[in-house]
Amino acid sequence: xxxxxxxxxxxxxxxxxxxxxxxxxxxxxxxxxxxxxxxxxxxxxxxxxxxxxxxxxxxxxxxxxxxxxxxxxxxxxxxxxxxxxxxxxxxxxxxxxxxxxxxxxxxxxxxxxxxxxxxxxxxxxxxxxxxxxxxxxxxxxxxxxxxxxxxxxxxxxxxxxxxxxxxxxxxxxxxxxxxxxxxxxxxxxxxxxxxxxxxxxxxxxxxxxxxxxxxxxxxxxxxxxxxxxxxxxxxxxxxxxxxxxxxxxxxxxxxxxxxxxxxxxxxxxxxxxxxxxxxxxxxxxxxxxxxxxxxxxxxxxxxxxxxxxxxxxxxxxxxxxxxxxxxxxxxxxxxxxxxxxxxxxxxxxxxxxxxxxxxxxxxxxxxxxxxxxxxxxxxxxxxxxxxxxxxxxxxxxxxxxxxxxxxxxxxxxxxxxxxxxxxxxxxxxxxxxxxxxxxxxxxxxxxxxxxxxxxxxxxxxxxxxxxxxxxxxxxxxxxxxxxxxxxxxxxxxxxxxxxxxxxxxxxxxxxxxxxxxxxxxxxxxxxxxxxxxxxxxxxxxxxxxxxxxxxxxxxxxxxxxxxxxxxxxxxxxx
Amino acid sequence: xxxxxxxxxxxxxxxxxxxxxxxxxxxxxxxxxxxxxxxxxxxxxxxxxxxxxxxxxxxxxxxxxxxxxxxxxxxxxxxxxxxxxxxxxxxxxxxxxxxxxxxxxxxxxxxxxxxxxxxxxxxxxxxxxxxxxxxxxxxxxxxxxxxxxxxxxxxxxxxxxxxxxxxxxxxxxxxxxxxxxxxxxxxxxxxxxxxxxxxxxxxxxxxxxxxxxxxxxxxxxxxxxxxxxxxxxxxxxxxxxxxxx
Numbered sequence: 001x002x003x004x005x006x007x008x009x010x011x012x013x014x015x016x017x018x019x020x021x022x023x024x025x026x027x028x029x030x031x032x033x034x035x036x037x038x039x040x041x042x043x044x045x046x047x048x049x050x051x052x053x054x055x056x057x058x059x060x061x062x063x064x065x066x067x068x069x070x071x072x073x074x075x076x077x078x079x080x081x082x083x084x085x086x087x088x089x090x091x092x093x094x095x096x097x098x099x100x101x102x103x104x105x106x107x108x109x110x111x112x113x114x115x116x117x118x119x120x121x122x123x124x125x126x127x128x129x130x131x132x133x134x135x136x137x138x139x140x141x142x143x144x145x146x147x148x149x150x151x152x153x154x155x156x157x158x159x160x161x162x163x164x165x166x167x168x169x170x171x172x173x174x175x176x177x178x179x180x181x182x183x184x185x186x187x188x189x190x191x192x193x194x195x196x197x198x199x200x201x202x203x204x205x206x207x208x209x210x211x212x213x214x215x216x217x218x219x220x221x222x223x224x225x226x227x228x229x230x231x232x233x234x235x236x237x238x239x240x241x242x243x244x245x246x247x248x249x250x251x252x253x254x255x256x257x258x259x260x261x262x263x264x265x266x267x268x269x270x271x272x273x274x275x276x277x278x279x280x281x282x283x284x285x286x287x288x289x290x291x292x293x294x295x296x297x298x299x300x301x302x303x304x305x306x307x308x309x310x311x312x313x314x315x316x317x318x319x320x321x322x323x324x325x326x327x328x329x330x331x332x333x334x335x336x337x338x339x340x341x342x343x344x345x346x347x348x349x350x351x352x353x354x355x356x357x358x359x360x361x362x363x364x365x366x367x368x369x370x371x372x373x374x375x376x377x378x379x380x381x382x383x384x385x386x387x388x389x390x391x392x393x394x395x396x397x398x399x400x401x402x403x404x405x406x407x408x409x410x411x412x413x414x415x416x417x418x419x420x421x422x423x424x425x426x427x428x429x430x431x432x433x434x435x436x437x438x439x440x441x442x443x444x445x446x447x448x449x450x451x452x453x454x455x456x457x458x459x460x461x462x463x464x465x466x467x468x469x470x471x472x473x474x475x476x477x478x479x480x481x482x483x484x485x486x487x488x489x490x491x492x493x494x495x496x497x498x499x500x501x502x503x504x505x506x507x508x509x510x511x512x513x514x515x516x517x518x519x520x521x522x523x524x525x526x527x528x529x530x531x532x533x534x535x536x537x538x539x540x541x542x543x544x545x546x547x548x549x550x551x552x553x554x555x556x557x558x559x560x561x562x563x564x565x566x567x568x569x570x571x572x573x574x
Numbered sequence: 575x576x577x578x579x580x581x582x583x584x585x586x587x588x589x590x591x592x593x594x595x596x597x598x599x600x601x602x603x604x605x606x607x608x609x610x611x612x613x614x615x616x617x618x619x620x621x622x623x624x625x626x627x628x629x630x631x632x633x634x635x636x637x638x639x640x641x642x643x644x645x646x647x648x649x650x651x652x653x654x655x656x657x658x659x660x661x662x663x664x665x666x667x668x669x670x671x672x673x674x675x676x677x678x679x680x681x682x683x684x685x686x687x688x689x690x691x692x693x694x695x696x697x698x699x700x701x702x703x704x705x706x707x708x709x710x711x712x713x714x715x716x717x718x719x720x721x722x723x724x725x726x727x728x729x730x731x732x733x734x735x736x737x738x739x740x741x742x743x744x745x746x747x748x749x750x751x752x753x754x755x756x757x758x759x760x761x762x763x764x765x766x767x768x769x770x771x772x773x774x775x776x777x778x779x780x781x782x783x784x785x786x787x788x789x790x791x792x793x794x795x796x797x798x799x800x801x802x803x804x805x806x807x808x809x810x811x812x813x814x815x816x817x818x819x
Contacts, residue, residue: 047747409734412655413656423765
């Protein structure tokens with residue numbers, strides 16, 4: 001059977017297209033590499049989610065090669081790859097129907113107008129490939145509003161200096177808040193910060209056939225058992241399938257997009273659940289497998305017209321991959337320094353903190369030593385959170401130091417005391433800093449020429465070079481966040497900013513732009529070189545903004561879906 | 575690699591399955607130092623405190639637990655996390671049953687299982703050579719001396735660290751995995767476990783997430799040379815360096 005639309009991937013970039021087009025009457029096929037799990041298969045199980053990581057491929061079967069920079073004795077720098085089956089550093093974020101959106105925290109900050117024109121606002125930065133977007137915030141704004149409605153975002157608008165323009169108000173009220181949110185508000189006010197509520201892609205009341213949040217206290221990185229979390233599966237694909245126009249084929253691993261001698265796509269080649277080679281055909285093809293795998297698929301899809309990979313005759317595919325720069329930090333609240341009421345407030349489990357700081361989304365501070373001598377630069381966002389996973393928290397409790405400061409194992413009463421102290425005497429408030437990962441020549445995807453996956457296909461090799469400016473911004477923001485923790489009375493306040501990419505926050509690699517020489521996609525996320533190929537995951541982003549990506553990926557995919565609808569009508573009419 | 579004969583064998587090198595686990599579980603130095611209290615001379619005194627019953631219903635245990643290597647492992651685990659007034663011990667936590675399930679039900683790497691078993695042999699050999707008794711027959715003070723002794727070797731430290739890691743898992747993972755009966759570990763450490771919790775039939779290795787494995791003859795483009803094997807979810811390491819999205 002031939003479809004109108006064939007979509008590779010089923011996450012935040014894929015599901016809005018499936019949803020919109022199926023609703024418009026198109027026949028949609030979704031090919032997803034992973035299995036199709038539902039609410040019934042998600043539990044609060046630390047073993048499943050992180051310790052044994054069961055929602056992702058075994059790294060021996062499917063992996064990446066990560067290239068880091070090293071130095072020879074003579075000072076000369078070189079790049080060296082390491083397979084992730086060796087390092088254990090997984091770049092998979094949810095190989096299931098709905099993809100990583102099943103496991104997101106759902107911090108749904110919009111980008112701000114300035115994110116669409118970093119280069120024209122702040123100027124070029126040496127060593128970075130910053131470009132303005134070919135669209136503006138106003139082009140995307142209606143689609144942010146659509147995501148808030150159709151995926152379900154709970155929040156409230158407050159006036160603050162960096163509030164972006166909005167055409168609508170939130171439909172879903174904010175989620176219940178943890179007591180510490182008011183501590184944050186109070187301290188922020190005291191030191192002149194604006195603590196603002198964080199919109200979350202989690203339903204605060206039942207809607208659209210989904211239940212509201214159950215406040216189990218385990219949300220980030222866990223699959224949602226109530227359906228409240230706005231995964232592409234729960235929020236969009238379920239509706240698309242129920243409408244009768246969308247077919248999802250799980251356990252279908254796409255390995256190549258085939259083209260003919262005219263450069264026209266002839267089909268999507270995949271291994272089905274039984275390992276048989278299959279071909280899917282459609283009028284329009286959409287790729288959304290998360291940034292690294294999308295670039296990998298295009299690079300692997302060589303054809304007569306595309307000797308370097310599909311849509312890659314200008315050598316842009318895989319280039320300018322971005323992650324999220326920034327870092328993490330924390331401070332401890334010691335129970336013996338607090339009143340009984342404060343301790344009880346802290347111990348509350350379930351409600352969300354939902355506070356962020358965006359006072360330095362644009363930095364304008366002479367003290368800031370960045371690329372711009374006036375101290376003007378793009379800054380970022382600070383979010384606050386608790387960690388809940390108990391085994392992770394206990395990790396390290398079996399270690400002590402001997403009289404010579406050497407690490408040594410402890411057990412017996414000492415171990416019990418360590419555990420008791422770790423769990424019952426304080427609580428750690430954490431923050432995460434999100435700032436732009438400047439696109440640069442040392443951060444890109446290519447195909448590895450040695451390592452293959454279990455099907456024998458070359459895996460993606462990812463060079464993870466970063467720009468030093470990212471660290472300067474990240475440290476600046478971290479210090480601001482540390483100041484808030486200190487003002488709240490936290491002890492042991494610290495932060496860590498490094499150039500290591502968070503492997504769950506990726507974009508770029510097929511950036512969009514008006515010039516085919518420097519971009520892969522046009523402003524509709526359609527390949528410059530291939531008329532009926534669209535890319536709707538985070539790959540299109542030339543710069544990433546300073547917030548988590550999922551919201552913008554959703555919004556942009558809805559925008560592109562509207563365009564595809566028009567295209568399909570044209571095709572069918574002709 | 576030569577066959578390792580004891581904890582003190584100079585040929586022992588920490589195997590990669592363990593180094594991966596250690597680095598990726600983020601047992602960072604900061605964590606180690608934070609949780610640490612200095613202990614004089616390295617020997618924690620195991621006082622036999624008056625025992626308060628931590629009401630754990632004893633589950634019916636598999637038969638294998640009544641013979642070695644499980645008798646010795648049970649004895650070591652009970653020593654590492656003793657039952658006392660300060661909280662439940664390995665016995666109440668059912669750490670031995672948890673470890674038994676790690677070996678027999680969870681998809682654990684064979685190398686790791688072999689290492690756990692070999693350590694039992696090395697420990698008993700050491701015990702026989704030092705005190706002419708097997709480990710389970712020793713008094714508490716002698717057990718302590720022996721375990722402190724082997725912890726000075728790399729292999730011994732790795733072995734004990736492996737067991738301590740599983741004691742922590744037994745204490746803090748959902749009860750369906752065999753430890754933490756009636757959430758005794760969570761109660762002791764005042765932790766809320768979340769909901770819904772997995773139960774029999776929905777443990778992580780029973781979730782229908784298995785992807786078909788295809789071992790294809792990559793030189794051929796026919797569908798003949800393929801073998802489909804359903805693999806069970808296997809141990810993987812958590813994301814090492816990351817923020818939550």
